[in-house]
Amino acid sequence: MKPTLQAVADAVGVSRSTVSNAYSRPDQLSSALRERILAAARQLGYPGPNPTARSLRRGFVGSIGVLFTSQLSYAFTDPFAVRFLAGVGAATERHGTSMLLVPLPRAQTDARRAVENAAVDGFCVYCVADEEWALDVIRARGLPYVSTAVPEDAAADKRFVGIDERAAARSVAAHVAGLGHRRVALLVDSVLPDAPAGPVTLAGFEHARHPTTRGRLAGFADAFAEVGVAWSELTLLNAPGNSGHAASAAVAGLFDRPEPPTAVLAGSDVLALGVLDALARRPNGTHPPVSVTGFDDVPEAAAAGLTTVRQPAQEKGRIAAELLLDPPTDAAAGHVLLPTELVVRASTGPHVRS
Amino acid sequence: MKPTLQAVADAVGVSRSTVSNAYSRPDQLSSALRERILAAARQLGYPGPNPTARSLRRGFVGSIGVLFTSQLSYAFTDPFAVRFLAGVGAATERHGTSMLLVPLPRAQTDARRAVENAAVDGFCVYCVADEEWALDVIRARGLPYVSTAVPEDAAADKRFVGIDERAAARSVAAHVAGLGHRRVALLVDSVLPDAPAGPVTLAGFEHARHPTTRGRLAGFADAFAEVGVAWSELTLLNAPGNSGHAASAAVAGLFDRPEPPTAVLAGSDVLALGVLDALARRPNGTHPPVSVTGFDDVPEAAAAGLTTVRQPAQEKGRIAAELLLDPPTDAAAGHVLLPTELVVRASTGPHVRS
């Protein structure tokens, strides 16, 4: 049997409260007695107050949860997610808090249960997918949370940190449109649930599954509408799972069609890099060369010469955690919109008539 | 006031136990009553049993801790650590467990407290530094743990997953020695506490601070001893913090010396990449070219053409977590030694007389 606080109290001959104070409120007892208590604890092998019991009584846990919709193991393969986590980590360690990574099982019921059972004081919701059900649970638990998606209804009680997805996407699409490209493909993660990799048809961007995707597609569409290219003229490609592999699969055969796109706008750098990879693998390349753009500007993008939109990944994580750990008193300060920047590199070039 | 289990019980007119059973042991009551209870809970906004209270009573938490000696934010910049985490994540998500990342403050007392207060059922100890104090706390708490360092005393109760550091290091050093290099520098993280970046003197590898470093230095030394190069003839370089930046700083000025080393053996890929970077920055390069080796074989190493020793990072994490989550009944199975493999790439070449 592991020793409890009571055991230490008995050993020293004081009350439980006093032993508790020795650990948590040293100013409440004489330092002589405190030393005596700690010595006895050491001698008994008492490892300090049980964290769970302490949390129950105190009403807080000392850790915040990070929620990913995608599998936890995928999150670590996405450089953007990793940098986001680094930001959260930096904030928590400054604050003396731990971070709990909560994997969400595929099954809805189990996933729900996972959020209900997480012992945390709040959540950073980093989701690409539809997260409403998770937010419902979090709200029911009365826990604070920060979302990384700009809420479409902008409910005043929501704290979030994010970017203007639509404007950012528009900037990179405008760059490509400005280069003269008119036959373009848009490649995004999981446009529709369970659709295989490859072309899909969607009546409009607003039918995309995830809010973030919707925003980016909207921005892409905006820029091309401006140069007279309608939504229906754009090729929409689905990549199930945000991976280079899915991207390669999605563009398979695309450039062997009669009138192939001359540019591919990807919804993330990881996807764009997958496209570059697929292009590099083609024995004879493509004529004319295909322009490719990404989104996020992960470290790998620079090395690959990928044109993309930069958003501050680590900042995003850091701010998300900080909004949670010391909430701004001013309600408006809870809504943080980060800057984005178009980064032009070698992966885009002027449209060339084939 | 958030509703408690008791509130739901009162609302339905049953006992607390029955409500508890509705959530945790559905077979203990009629499904009609269960539905009635869940409906009432929904209506009251009861989010299910409080995780902390449940943990206290049940005696387990449903999450495992991952302990890094280095700062949590650094961990995410180290590709090897990230892949390790990915492995842990994969195992936990299969098991329906969460992972708690515990940042360790610089101050010893606070760090100790952090380990004492972590609400977890066990620990994966991923440390590069001296971790004995942490293991002491974990043992005192009676929690199981898996270490990634092969324990020097191989106490039977320890579970670990790791590699034969010495043999692995020896293999890459033998490769370099076989290429004819005799004036070599060994570059490792934090050989001595608080030493600045750059050359340090050490009576022998056994005086290095961290066990992992000791093992690798030992392997390097072994290979060179075999070709008649004594420990004292090797240049030892300290890089405080396992970062490319520290590595660059450590080799600053090194190649402008009268008789510069013709090879640098780094204790990690991150350090080796930093050296390559520093070399690339030299306006006139080096004559003869310097051979550089790393350790780990992170994804970036392949792109950089770095000769290194591969160890299965993700596997290491996965196995560590699995050893924790379903402990092998056979004690011997708790000791897992992973294979390593010398990967020769372009960063090493034959010694050339200058």
Place this chain on the structure above:
DNA sequence: GATCCAGTCTGAATCGATACAGAGGGGCGT
């Protein structure tokens, strides 16, 4: 008709601590 049993539900004990009001004693001002 007595016995047994499976299926439901209850009540008290318990997990391991913290909070808070208050008791007791010693020093200090007047």
Place this chain on the structure above:
DNA sequence: ACGCCCCTCTGTATCGATTCAGACTGGATC
């Protein structure tokens, strides 16, 4: 000598659930 306050320490209530032995009910068995 008295009152007051401060410093220590104690005792009890409480955090929100789970556990487990047992009570009750209705029907099947012999």
